[in-house]
Amino acid sequence: MTLSDRGGYVLCEDVFKIYKIADLEVVALRGLDLDVTQGEIVAIVGASGSGKSTLLNILAGYDSPSAGKVSVGGRDLLTMTAKQVEEYRRDDVGFIWQQTSRNMFPYLTSVENVALPMMLTNTSSRERRRMAEELLELVGLGHRKDHTPEKLSGGEQQRVAIAIALANKPPLLLADEPTGELDDATAAEILDLFGTVNQEMNTTILIVTHDPDIAYKVGRVVMIRDGKMSTEIRRKVTYRRLTGEAETDQLLEEFILVDGSGRVQIPREVLEELSIGDRARLTIEDGKVTIVPDE
Numbered sequence: 001m002t003l004s005d006r007g008g009y010v011l012c013e014d015v016f017k018i019y020k021i022a023d024l025e026v027v028a029l030r031g032l033d034l035d036v037t038q039g040e041i042v043a044i045v046g047a048s049g050s051g052k053s054t055l056l057n058i059l060a061g062y063d064s065p066s067a068g069k070v071s072v073g074g075r076d077l078l079t080m081t082a083k084q085v086e087e088y089r090r091d092d093v094g095f096i097w098q099q100t101s102r103n104m105f106p107y108l109t110s111v112e113n114v115a116l117p118m119m120l121t122n123t124s125s126r127e128r129r130r131m132a133e134e135l136l137e138l139v140g141l142g143h144r145k146d147h148t149p150e151k152l153s154g155g156e157q158q159r160v161a162i163a164i165a166l167a168n169k170p171p172l173l174l175a176d177e178p179t180g181e182l183d184d185a186t187a188a189e190i191l192d193l194f195g196t197v198n199q200e201m202n203t204t205i206l207i208v209t210h211d212p213d214i215a216y217k218v219g220r221v222v223m224i225r226d227g228k229m230s231t232e233i234r235r236k237v238t239y240r241r242l243t244g245e246a247e248t249d250q251l252l253e254e255f256i257l258v259d260g261s262g263r264v265q266i267p268r269e270v271l272e273e274l275s276i277g278d279r280a281r282l283t284i285e286d287g288k289v290t291i292v293p294d295e
């Protein structure tokens with residue numbers, strides 16, 4: 001099956017990213033697969049150094065993979081020209097950084113910050129201001145439109161950041177630990193806001209987070225470990241809307257992910273608990289695969 005045969009809006013197939021520093025090679029992504037449908041919200045959870053930012057940077061067109069296939073909305077990110085990448089970044093993807101200050105210019109007001117990315121498109125300054133005000137209303141900051149970032153709280157700054165990322169109405173929103181610097185209550189509000197954006201604008205959203213409760217708030221969570229997707233948690237009934245409160249009574253289903261070559265990851269804790277070293281015995285019985293330690 002090739003990329004174009006599949007329905008996903010965001011598709012990653014067997015993606016590798018190797019950083020070379022002098023003689024050292026760091027493998028940040030090792031055979032990563034991801035398939036996200038248009039209009040879906042997916043959370044990506046993983047330990048520090050597992051490759052989350054590397055993946056988002058590739059999807060944003062800031063970086064390119066060492067090997068593998070990546071497409072967004074049918075566009076092959078590996079074969080785009082520099083000009084196409086520029087257009088892609090301007091029109092097709094919005095990005096939100098963890099550091100609230102990185103998302104906006106300190107000397108511009110909220111509305112000026114949101115209007116800024118629109119300068120690259122063919123809209124009049126009056127129209128830009130109108131659209132920027134509309135986006136600030138959407139993120140609940142209409143009343144702070146003439147404030148500069150220093151006069152805003154961390155949560156308010158992230159709301160402006162979301163409005164900035166949405167300035168050119170991109171179909172894809174990428175957020176790299178957008179709630180990392182916020183307290184729990186504010187983080188929950190921001191996650192809620194992603195739900196509102198998803199509903200109002202049908203934006204496909206990928207959020208990197210290490211909030212363990214995220215699975216109760218988003219319909220689908222993929223766990224990344226050592227540069228590869230390992231497990232996935234889905235809610236049995238998928239509501240699009242995020243809720244601030246974790247609804248812990250909802251049923252979650254956890255799956256291990258099997259890649260195109262049949263590889264799966266066994267969590268390190270399980271390997272240790274069962275004393276599985278570099279060899280194990282695999283048996284198939286009654287439609288079940290069992291992996292047992294080699295005594």
Ligand SMILES: Nc1ncnc2c1ncn2[C@@H]1O[C@H](COP(=O)(O)OP(=O)(O)O)[C@@H](O)[C@H]1O
Nearest residue numbers: 019026027028047048049050051052053054055
């Ligand atoms: N520009 C870079 N040069 C060298 N190594 C990098 C670079 N960016 C990330 N890495 C390494 O790649 C791995 C994954 O990093 P990253 O994607 O930032 O992880 P995460 O966002 O999950 O914390 C880490 O081992 C990190 O040190």
Ligand SMILES: [Mg+2]
Nearest residue numbers: 052053054176
């Ligand atoms: Mg990171």
